[in-house]
Amino acid sequence: MxxxxxxxxxxxxxxxxxxxxxxxxxxxxxxxxxxxxxxxxxxxxxxxxxxxxxxxxxxxxxxxxxxxxxxxxxxxxxxxxxxxxxxxxxxxxxxxxxxxxxxxxxxxxxxxxxxxxxxxxxxxxxxxxxxxxxxxxxxxxxxxxxxxxxxIDTDVFVPTPGLVRSDHGLPPAAGRIRLLFVGNRTRRKGFDLLPQIMERLPADYTLFYTGGFQGKEDAPPHPRMVPIGSPDRAGLVAAYQSCDILLFPSRLEGFGIAPAEALACGRPVVTTNASALPEVVDEGQSGFLVARNDVEGYAARVRELGEDAALRRRFGEYGREKVAANFxxxxxxxxxxxxxxxxxxx
CATH class of the missing domain: 3.40.50.2000 (Glycogen Phosphorylase B;)
Structure with missing residues (x-):
């Protein structure tokens, strides 16, 4: 039995x-x-x-x-x-x-x-x-x-064929490079850093962010930040598949589910070199790890990935393999x- x-x-x-x-x-x-x-x-x-x-x-x-x-x-x-x-x-x-x-x-x-x-x-x-x-x-x-x-359910969180960005999982918005943030709108998750990072990125970078679980929806804190509410699991997979980079400036994580989900979908991650995040994201292989609160560092790494499609693809392929093998x-x-x-x- x-x-x-x-x-x-x-x-x-x-x-x-x-x-x-x-x-x-x-x-x-x-x-x-x-x-x-x-x-x-x-x-x-x-x-x-x-x-x-x-x-x-x-x-x-x-x-x-x-x-x-x-x-x-x-x-x-x-x-x-x-x-x-x-x-x-x-x-x-x-x-x-x-x-x-x-x-x-x-x-x-x-x-x-x-x-x-x-x-x-x-x-x-x-x-x-x-x-x-x-x-x-x-x-x-x-x-x-x-x-x-x-x-992570790696049979559900999957890359698109050829890791080509989908156009169906995020709302229509201007922007050559699509960034995604998944998490609660809290300081622990680094949400307060996002507007500062966006100020340092080119005008054709757009950041989509989840509404979290607080039950309130405030106006976007930056004109190039677009809320997407609280998607269900299928909607979350579609959002990962429709972005270019997960931006996750969290200050503390016991594991890091959002980075692991993004990597499972073949998307590179820019996150923090702290707590458990380096166990999920390999520096220079599936993403970049930045010092906590280093707004300039986050922006520089996002831009490095944003301007190099081949690097994004290489990181995405490596990240998918690591998550499927380990998580x-x-x-x-x-x-x-x-x-x-x-x-x-x-």
Whole structure:
């Protein structure tokens, strides 16, 4: 009989939410029988209420239960083996300057406590990058975590034939070179840097950007920035296929799903030489890595790629091969299947 993992995930607003969906799809493809239980968003902030908010015996029929580190500690009462995934730690000092006072207070007084409980109590801890694994060891002292990189469905996120840019995935707009930003409109993601970068680029460069998950749409912060809302998965693939370069000046990433998705679609990436991003983007091979906050550096690298179609193609080909070999669903599903088998044999 195949293993039955139960994934419990309050609704989220970013990459972590996509991550749990990717895990569910990949382990099903690996022959397991997972179920994803979605909960109201409030449980992200009060995970200790999860056992009280669900019917009695909600875990019965499953072999183990898994959730992100903000909530997994609440599953110990089930008596099943508990697995937690650590995507990134908000206690990272590098994040503090780009968080509001309220966020810093929540991170320090609440979320770090939840993360610590989950890391300490889980039967297995999974980290999505080597960077995140180092954080877990340095912050909480746990040294037996397992790295399973975030996974990209490389059968869905695919290049166009010949890596030729599509004209159907982005709204009509002037611009010889089409840039794309995918992420929340937050300072952590470097959204505030985008208008400054655009000011330093030629007039025929246009930047398309997603609306994020905040539920509000402000006017574009630069005349050559075009919002595209919050596309579904098919729309996101089409957007990647319709751009020339992903511009992603994020200041901190536990993995970097957007760069991996762009590379899977054969698009080069300009991003930051920080946190886990160098594990995804290889400098000078699939993209360029720029020092955090270096607006001039981002602009120079974008322009270098924008003016060299052959370089974009070479980077795109290399990036596609790397993501397919290292970050696809095969490694994701196989990694969790092996971890669960070891855990359940104990």
């Amino acid at each position: 195949s293993i039955r993992p139960l994934y419990v995930s309050p609704m989220g607003r970013g990459g972590v939410d996509f991550g749990i969906q990717n895990i569910t799809r990949s382990v099903r493809a690996a022959g397991l029988r997972p179920e994803l239980l979605r909960l109201p968003e409030i449980y992200n902030f009060a995970p200790f209420l999860i056992p009280r908010g669900l019917p009695a015996g909600w875990w019965r029929g499953f072999d183990l239960v898994q959730g992100r580190s903000r909530v997994a500690f609440a599953f110990k009462a089930t008596g099943l083996p508990v697995v937690t995934t650590v995507h990134h730690l908000t206690t990272d000092p590098d994040l503090q300057p780009y968080s509001s006072f309220a966020q810093r207070l929540f991170y320090r007084l609440v979320e770090s406590h939840y993360d610590g409980l989950s890391v300490a109590r889980a039967d297995a801890v999974v980290c999505v990058s080597r960077f995140t694994q180092r954080q877990v060891e340095q912050t909480y002292g746990r040294r037996d975590s397992t790295i399973i990189f975030d996974g 696809g669903y095969d490694q994701l599903g196989a990694g969790f299947r092996a971890l669960y088998s070891r855990l359940l044999e104990k």
